[in-house]
Amino acid sequence: MSFKIVVLAKQVPDTHNVGADAMNADGTVNRAALPTVFNPEDLKALEMALRVKDRMNDATVTVVTMGPPRAAEIIKDAMSRGADDGFVLSDARFAGADTLATSYALSQAIRQLGEIDLIFGGRQAIDGDTAQVGPQVAEKLEIAQITYAEELLSVDEKSITIRRRLERGTEVVKASLPVLVTVTSAGDDCRFPNAHRLLRQAKDEVRMINADSIDADLDRLGLKGSPTKVKRIENVVLAHKESMVLQPTEEALNELSATLISEHIL
Amino acid sequence: MNFYTDNENLSFYLHHPDMDQVVAVKEKNYAESGSHPEAPADCFEAVQQYDTVMCLLGEIAGEVIAPNAEAVDHEGPQLVDGRIEYAKGTRKNLDALVQSGLYGMTLERKYNGLNFPRVAAVMAAEIIARADVGFATIWGLQDCADTIQQFANEELKNKYLPRIYEGATCSMDLTEPDAGSDLQSVRLKATWDEENKCWRLNGVKRFITNGDADLHLVLARSEEGTNDGRGLSYFVFDKANGGMIVRRIENKMGIKGSPTAELQFNNAPCQIVGERRLGLIKYVMSLMNGARLGVGAQSIGLCEAACREAEAYAASREQFGHTIDKFVAVQDLLRQMRARTDGARSLMYETARYVDLSSSSKAASRVADILTPLVKLNASEFANRCAYDCIQVHGGSGFMKEYACERLYRDARILSIYEGTSQLQVVAAMKGIASGAYLKQIEVYDAKVAESASLTDEMKHCLDVLRKATDDYKKLYELAAAEGTTSERFEHTTRALTEVLSYIIMAYLLLLDSQRNARYMDSCQYFVKEAIGEVSKHMAALSC
Numbered sequence: 001m002s003f004k005i006v007v008l009a010k011q012v013p014d015t016h017n018v019g020a021d022a023m024n025a026d027g028t029v030n031r032a033a034l035p036t037v038f039n040p041e042d043l044k045a046l047e048m049a050l051r052v053k054d055r056m057n058d059a060t061v062t063v064v065t066m067g068p069p070r071a072a073e074i075i076k077d078a079m080s081r082g083a084d085d086g087f088v089l090s091d092a093r094f095a096g097a098d099t100l101a102t103s104y105a106l107s108q109a110i111r112q113l114g115e116i117d118l119i120f121g122g123r124q125a126i127d128g129d130t131a132q133v134g135p136q137v138a139e140k141l142e143i144a145q146i147t148y149a150e151e152l153l154s155v156d157e158k159s160i161t162i163r164r165r166l167e168r169g170t171e172v173v174k175a176s177l178p179v180l181v182t183v184t185s186a187g188d189d190c191r192f193p194n195a196h197r198l199l200r201q202a203k204d205e206v207r208m209i210n211a212d213s214i215d216a217d218l219d220r221l222g223l224k225g226s227p228t229k230v231k232r233i234e235n236v237v238l239a240h241k242e243s244m245v246l247q248p249t250e251e252a253l254n255e256l257s258a259t260l261i262s263e264h265i266l
Numbered sequence: 267m268n269f270y271t272d273n274e275n276l277s278f279y280l281h282h283p284d285m286d287q288v289v290a291v292k293e294k295n296y297a298e299s300g301s302h303p304e305a306p307a308d309c310f311e312a313v314q315q316y317d318t319v320m321c322l323l324g325e326i327a328g329e330v331i332a333p334n335a336e337a338v339d340h341e342g343p344q345l346v347d348g349r350i351e352y353a354k355g356t357r358k359n360l361d362a363l364v365q366s367g368l369y370g371m372t373l374e375r376k377y378n379g380l381n382f383p384r385v386a387a388v389m390a391a392e393i394i395a396r397a398d399v400g401f402a403t404i405w406g407l408q409d410c411a412d413t414i415q416q417f418a419n420e421e422l423k424n425k426y427l428p429r430i431y432e433g434a435t436c437s438m439d440l441t442e443p444d445a446g447s448d449l450q451s452v453r454l455k456a457t458w459d460e461e462n463k464c465w466r467l468n469g470v471k472r473f474i475t476n477g478d479a480d481l482h483l484v485l486a487r488s489e490e491g492t493n494d495g496r497g498l499s500y501f502v503f504d505k506a507n508g509g510m511i512v513r514r515i516e517n518k519m520g521i522k523g524s525p526t527a528e529l530q531f532n533n534a535p536c537q538i539v540g541e542r543r544l545g546l547i548k549y550v551m552s553l554m555n556g557a558r559l560g561v562g563a564q565s566i567g568l569c570e571a572a573c574r575e576a577e578a579y580a581a582s583r584e585q586f587g588h589t590i591d592k593f594v595a596v597q598d599l600l601r602q603m604r605a606r607t608d609g610a611r612s613l614m615y616e617t618a619r620y621v622d623l624s625s626s627s628k629a630a631s632r633v634a635d636i637l638t639p640l641v642k643l644n645a646s647e648f649a650n651r652c653a654y655d656c657i658q659v660h661g662g663s664g665f666m667k668e669y670a671c672e673r674l675y676r677d678a679r680i681l682s683i684y685e686g687t688s689q690l691q692v693v694a695a696m697k698g699i700a701s702g703a704y705l706k707q708i709e710v711y712d713a714k715v716a717e718s719a720s721l722t723d724e725m726k727h728c729l730d731v732l733r734k735a736t737d738d739y740k741k742l743y744e745l746a747a748a749e750g751t752t753s754e755r756f757e758h759t760t761r762a763l764t765e766v767l768s769y770i771i772m773a774y775l776l777l778l779d780s781q782r783n784a785r786y787m788d789s790c791q792y793f794v795k796e797a798i799g800e801v802s803k804h805m806a807a808l809s810c
Binding site: 191192194195196198199200203 | 303304314315318319322325326362365366367368371378380
């Protein structure tokens with residue numbers, strides 16, 4: 001029986017290339033003006049999944065995303081980098097989902113894939129920064145989770161060992177499978193696409209899955225299933241309010257270090 | 267950073283109107299369409315594939331190879347126990363390219379290649395050379411695969427070509443201590459081993475680029491008692507079979523990441539490529555033409571890098587209250603650098619298209635043969651000039667090791683030397699000069715320009731000047747050849763004749779390019795002026 005790996009991915013606005021027209025006058029995001037990218041931490045998650053695949057016999061990697069049909073681009077991208085399969089959960093009934101409704105839809109889609117050994121996802125997406133979807137999927141599937149993963153140390157048919165980030169250091173954890181792992185930006189960069197896979201992907205269609213195909217309670221999907229209500233979005237420009245002048249002496253630097261440590265900045 | 271998408275010139279040549287012929291020949295009229303999952307159905311799809319793959323390559327060049335270039339230049343390869351170890355960055359570059367399936371780009375699909383035409387291959391070489399010319403030499407040597415694909419038997423093709431796709435590195439072992447430009451003097455011996463049914467190599471090769479490669483194409487003397495090119499055959503040697511050690515690696519001025527080695531073959535087992543006695547006169551000549559186009563691509567990549575370094579510095583360096591790109595003297599330097607790069611590039615992709623068409627047309631093959639030395643000559647000389655001017659734009663800072671232009675200057679110097687010096691390119695161009703083949707090709711371009719209905723007044727003026735320059739060239743030729751084409755006077759004028767022809771051809775090509783994109787007009791005018799100026803100067807000198 002093959003070793004099954006799922007990667008959760010999201011197509012997001014490229015917030016690193018924000019132009020002047022990125023926000024609408026009403027404070028909402030002008031998505032049409034933003035190019036889209038593969039969420040950076042999801043790419044790190046994909047790389048970790050592919051490294052597991054490299055080490056295991058007969059492993060398959062399936063990439064799952066939810067979004068408009070255009071999100072098929074990241075499925076093609078993932079497959080050109082080495083994933084075996086992928087699909088988009090795309091349906092008007094998924095629209096407006098918060099993390100609760102998103103994690104429900106994703107978990108229902110994963111259930112349709114049968115028994116899964118490992119699920120990887122980025123810690124968070126750069127458009128929302130919630131870091132909630134991965135953990136919520138694990139909860140809904142009733143499996144263990146390892147968050148803030150940085151490095152894959154070992155894996156076999158029964159367990160995985162991961163180095164994960166803590167507030168002041170790292171820890172090594174070993175978990176029995178199945179488990180869900182969320183990966184931070186400290187993970188390894190994703191490998192480049194393969195030219196042959198790119199050419200084949202260009203000819204293939206990505207599967208679109210609708211709400212009827214995942215055995216879901218329709219009331220728990222999309223806006224209807226989302227308790228989160230966005231009241232207002234504010235465009236915040238960060239500016240320093242306080243400043244201090246430091247003398248270039250050992251004493252002054254020690255004092256600064258002590259202050260930064262006591263305020264949990266360092 | 268992506269070295270393909272940030273350079274619109276590249277996409278411009280991928281979408282050249284003649285690409286439909288190039289693709290049709292390469293795809294054998296789309297014979298594999300439908301039967302192979304990667305084969306394109308038409309020219310549009312094929313060019314889209316080239317675009318997709320160049321985009322991938324451009325990303326690797328910009329994100330991996332270029333950032334590694336400086337460290338590779340400092341670290342260089344090391345000789346350890348008779349074997350060469352690449353610099354760490356070189357190994358990373360190779361790993362990224364192999365993992366991305368980019369090796370063996372021109373190989374047929376049955377050998378795991380992408381079946382891309384020469385146009386795409388030289389574009390890949392240009393992109394990589396912009397990132398690091400030294401690494402581009404290692405990358406470019408996969409062209410050895412083309413020689414195997416073209417001339418070796420099926421057994422050798424099946425044995426070696428898939429390995430090149432998997433990343434086996436290659437070298438072309440021609441030069442010996444007493445056989446540099448004069449390859450007819452090669453002495454390394456090949457003898458038939460009846461007992462083991464293989465050939466054996468014995469002797470020394472010198473100045474071998476990427477000398478400790480996995481697979482070597484070796485020119486060796488197989489015919490006892492001969493002392494010219496007719497006694498030489500071509501062999502493929504697999505390092506894994508043993509029998510070769512690296513005696514030393516050279517300490518070079520530039521392209522320091524590319525190992526240049528002296529090799530000792532001790533009874534090394536190998537197999538013959540193609541037929542005996544055709545090693546130099548057929549196979550090496552074919553490989554050498556490809557290699558010369560490859561050096562053209564390296565040169566243009568370096569020109570592009572030099573232009574960008576100079577333009578960026580000039581736009582940021584302030585003197586007298588203005589950035590220095592506001593001063594006419596600096597603008598002139600930048601404009602000349604850009605024009606030379608544009609001219610050499612247009613000539614190179616034109617030549618590559620003819621190389622691609624060669625397999626189905628003898629006429630195309632003849633044009634490819636006469637244009638190739640012009641690419642090598644001009645691109646490599648321009649690369650040196652661009653590297654020189656790049657330092658000039660930087661002023662005193664450019665003389666310091668902190669700026670990339672210093673490395674570019676050192677890397678450029680070999681380009682007009684290896685794979686045939688500039689002087690040898692002039693010799694190679696002589697046949698086309700004497701036969702009038704270049705003039706015939708100029709007539710083709712003239713007709714193409716003239717038949718266009720959309721010539722601006724500026725273009726018409728350029729055409730008039732170019733026609734005058736061509737007439738003057740004919741007079742210069744008559745003057746030079748007045749005492750015969752074997753006279754000393756003629757030989758002294760051959761370089762001038764070759765350069766004037768080159769400028770005229772590049773001006774015509776840029777004039778044609780300008781019809782698709784007016785941005786090339788500046789560079790076209792530069793070559794129009796160079797052509798008329800140079801021909802007048804040499805006429806005056808010969809008339810004295």
